[in-house]
Amino acid sequence: QVQLVESGGGLVQPGGSLRLSCAASGRTFSGYAIGWFRQAPGKEREFVAAISRSVGFTHYADVVKGRFTLSRDNAKSTVTLQMNRLKPEDTAVYYCAATSGDRWYVKEEYDYWGQGTQVTVSS
Numbered sequence: 001q002v003q004l005v006e007s008g009g010g011l012v013q014p015g016g017s018l019r020l021s022c023a024a025s026g027r028t029f030s031g032y033a034i035g036w037f038r039q040a041p042g043k044e045r046e047f048v049a050a051i052s053r054s055v056g057f058t059h060y061a062d063v064v065k066g067r068f069t070l071s072r073d074n075a076k077s078t079v080t081l082q083m084n085r086l087k088p089e090d091t092a093v094y095y096c097a098a099t100s101g102d103r104w105y106v107k108e109e110y111d112y113w114g115q116g117t118q119v120t121v122s123s
Helices: none
Strands: 002-007 010-012 018-026 033-039 046-051 058-060 068-073 078-083 092-099 117-121
Touching (some): 033 078, 046 078, 058 068
Antiparallel strands (some): 002 018, 033 046, 046 058
């Protein structure tokens, strides 16, 4: 079992920044790739970004590429999603998830999920 807890969400103005954190406990953190997904009201949960198990290779959805940066600290069992130049369309509940698989952009590949944190981008 892996337990995941997200933090760092909130209200920010367009163009602003937020940093989301995902803290993990339980089984060996470094054995899992970590992904971030988001879900806006009335929409499907969509892939945002993912980071590989140990090397730290990252993959981003096109809509966030160049604005969001993902990093991980295996010693602290945490993953950080730095979100810059936020837009109103980034408003959603953001979830981190853990997978032992390789299809990081596929939500069905993920075995463990956090409870989510709300991000609202509005003036």
